[in-house]
Amino acid sequence: MKLVECIPNFSEGRDQEKINAIVAEAQGTPGCTVLDLQSDSTHNRCVLTFVGAPDAVEEACVKMAKKAAELIDMRTHQGAHPRMGAVDVIPFVPAMDISMEECVALSKRTAERIWKEAGIPSFLYEDSATRPERRNLADCRRGEFEGMPEKLLQEDWAPDYGERAIHPTAGITAIGARFPLVAFNVNLDTDDVSVAKTIARTIRASGGGFRSCKAIGLKLEDRNIAQVSMNLVNYEDTSIVMVFEMIRALAERWGVRIIGSELVGLAPAKALLDCAEYYLKLEGFDARRQIMEYHLIGLGTEE
Amino acid sequence: MKLVECIPNFSEGRDQEKINAIVAEAQGTPGCTVLDLQSDSTHNRCVLTFVGAPDAVEEACVKMAKKAAELIDMRTHQGAHPRMGAVDVIPFVPAMDISMEECVALSKRTAERIWKEAGIPSFLYEDSATRPERRNLADCRRGEFEGMPEKLLQEDWAPDYGERAIHPTAGITAIGARFPLVAFNVNLDTDDVSVAKTIARTIRASGGGFRSCKAIGLKLEDRNIAQVSMNLVNYEDTSIVMVFEMIRALAERWGVRIIGSELVGLAPAKALLDCAEYYLKLEGFDARRQIMEYHLIGLGTEE
Numbered sequence: 159m160k161l162v163e164c165i166p167n168f169s170e171g172r173d174q175e176k177i178n179a180i181v182a183e184a185q186g187t188p189g190c191t192v193l194d195l196q197s198d199s200t201h202n203r204c205v206l207t208f209v210g211a212p213d214a215v216e217e218a219c220v221k222m223a224k225k226a227a228e229l230i231d232m233r234t235h236q237g238a239h240p241r242m243g244a245v246d247v248i249p250f251v252p253a254m255d256i257s258m259e260e261c262v263a264l265s266k267r268t269a270e271r272i273w274k275e276a277g278i279p280s281f282l283y284e285d286s287a288t289r290p291e292r293r294n295l296a297d298c299r300r301g302e303f304e305g306m307p308e309k310l311l312q313e314d315w316a317p318d319y320g321e322r323a324i325h326p327t328a329g330i331t332a333i334g335a336r337f338p339l340v341a342f343n344v345n346l347d348t349d350d351v352s353v354a355k356t357i358a359r360t361i362r363a364s365g366g367g368f369r370s371c372k373a374i375g376l377k378l379e380d381r382n383i384a385q386v387s388m389n390l391v392n393y394e395d396t397s398i399v400m401v402f403e404m405i406r407a408l409a410e411r412w413g414v415r416i417i418g419s420e421l422v423g424l425a426p427a428k429a430l431l432d433c434a435e436y437y438l439k440l441e442g443f444d445a446r447r448q449i450m451e452y453h454l455i456g457l458g459t460e461e
Numbered sequence: 462m463k464l465v466e467c468i469p470n471f472s473e474g475r476d477q478e479k480i481n482a483i484v485a486e487a488q489g490t491p492g493c494t495v496l497d498l499q500s501d502s503t504h505n506r507c508v509l510t511f512v513g514a515p516d517a518v519e520e521a522c523v524k525m526a527k528k529a530a531e532l533i534d535m536r537t538h539q540g541a542h543p544r545m546g547a548v549d550v551i552p553f554v555p556a557m558d559i560s561m562e563e564c565v566a567l568s569k570r571t572a573e574r575i576w577k578e579a580g581i582p583s584f585l586y587e588d589s590a591t592r593p594e595r596r597n598l599a600d601c602r603r604g605e606f607e608g609m610p611e612k613l614l615q616e617d618w619a620p621d622y623g624e625r626a627i628h629p630t631a632g633i634t635a636i637g638a639r640f641p642l643v644a645f646n647v648n649l650d651t652d653d654v655s656v657a658k659t660i661a662r663t664i665r666a667s668g669g670g671f672r673s674c675k676a677i678g679l680k681l682e683d684r685n686i687a688q689v690s691m692n693l694v695n696y697e698d699t700s701i702v703m704v705f706e707m708i709r710a711l712a713e714r715w716g717v718r719i720i721g722s723e724l725v726g727l728a729p730a731k732a733l734l735d736c737a738e739y740y741l742k743l744e745g746f747d748a749r750r751q752i753m754e755y756h757l758i759g760l761g762t763e764e
Binding site: 161163191193209253254338345398402416417418419420421423424425426427430431433434435437438439440441442443448449450451452453454455458 | 464466494496512556557641648701705719720721722723724726727728729730733734736737738740741742743744745746751752753754755756757758761
């Protein structure tokens with residue numbers, strides 16, 4: 159049974175009725191199961207996590223895009239998070255028995271229907287990107303909703319689906335298949351945020367650090383401690399153990415210790431099984447063969 | 462979808478045709494999937510791992526018991542491993558969406574049918590045990606095939622199913638539901654097996670150590686190193702981290718270090734996720750909510 163995980167982000171984080179109306183479209187689509195919904199009023203944004211068969215996920219995305227276009231007016235939208243559309247981004251992640259190539263194909267079918275049925279143009283990003291400069295979501299979104307009409311007229315920035323003009327109220331959407339993202343934070347026993355910021359700059363790809371690590375340093379005001387907050391965009395490339403042990407070593411420079419960590423949202427089991435393998439020094443470990451749950455979801459391999 | 466893991470042990474580890482004929486009964490039962498088969502000629506024993514819906518697993522066990530009784534003659538069986546029957550033991554382990562109580566009920570239905578349809582008596586053991594002294598498989602099996610006719614006549618050792626006499630050639634079987642067992646070995650950088658033996662005696666339940674840990678010390682002759690070999694009969698009670706860190710601390714006494722470890726056969730993801738949680742100092746981690754695969758097999762919990 160093929161399953162895709164889909165994590166659409168909508169530019170509404172305050173009006174619960176509108177959020178519910180959008181999510182109801184996924185809940186009401188046979189073959190889709192909603193796993194998580196997080197909304198943030200500062201960001202004025204909500205993030206839905208659901209899974210389903212590819213066709214069901216496609217159907218749900220088209221219906222949610224229509225509903226979001228109906229309920230959200232980007233001309234009056236304000237929020238701390240960068241955004242360019244009512245449906246800001248729709249990532250598809252291979253979850254079970256499905257290849258990245260199939261998720262790329264799904265993203266293109268969905269983008270075409272969202273253009274034809276909802277009139278919203280889109281960029282294909284990450285593994286679906288049609289050119290290297292569109293892989294990174296931040297590059298696609300640069301200029302945000304307000305700057306998009308002008309950006310779409312630039313030679314390199316015609317949408318992948320739709321014309322060189324945004325939907326008047328719903329803007330434009332980024333749609334693409336990507337590897338599962340692991341959001342992982344490490345907490346330090348210091349109230350000095352500059353330690354976390356320096357570590358973040360050192361370990362992230364943009365600072366010459368780990369290729370698949372994005373990181374910022376911030377302060378948890380309620381606990382008066384500093385935190386290195388990360389997105390690992392490919393945990394097989396840059397693992398949790400790599401960033402954890404690097405942070406441990408770097409923090410030592412200031413006599414600072416790791417007091418805890420956090421996994422935010424959902425993650426694939428493999429990201430943590432790799433950690434157990436490292437710390438236990440497991441020899442010859444093969445998760446797909448030895449972990450019962452992989453056999454239960456049809457991803458197990460036999461000896 | 463309810464799934465049970467079943468790991469029957471048969472007293473045949475040399476004749477591949479006989480082994481294949483027995484395993485074919487599980488492979489040919491609709492609703493059953495064979496995951497693993499290991500045979501050992503020194504032990505003269507094979508261990509099959511398969512999963513399936515409860516009714517399918519019951520059917521496969523009855524068919525395999527009949528086939529084993531037909532092909533294996535315990536009167537001439539010799540092997541290093543203790544044994545009392547052609548089908549020596551049939552453990553049922555809850556795998557997906559099923560309770561221990563349901564597995565206990567399944568073990569009793571299976572035991573009744575194996576008596577009625579194959580004429581093989583049985584003891585109920587582990588969570589299915591009808592009295593405390595039958596929980597431990599080793600206690601049920603003490604006396605082995607040769608001593609069973611006399612043992613069954615003792616007041617306390619009437620079979621749970623069947624009369625006070627073994628099947629003439631197939632002996633008697635232990636049948637029961639149990640928690641998933643984790644077979645975990647730790648390798649030491651010493652060729653002195655006495656270090657491993659001393660550590661094993663210290664950490665195992667029978668030596669006053671961890672309640673759910675069975676352990677022996679042995680030497681890996683091919684690598685010339687000592688190993689602590691363990692069965693964790695309840696990894697939620699006695700975790701991998703507990704035994705690993707205890708062995709690390711005890712080995713230090715002789716200046717010995719851990720150089721590796723091994724997970725033998727299949728294990729539930731949770732046994733290793735718990736290790737990642739410990740070493741990463743994860744705060745507020747909830748595997749059932751945060752690990753994608755639990756959602757895919759219907760064991761996820763939402764916030």
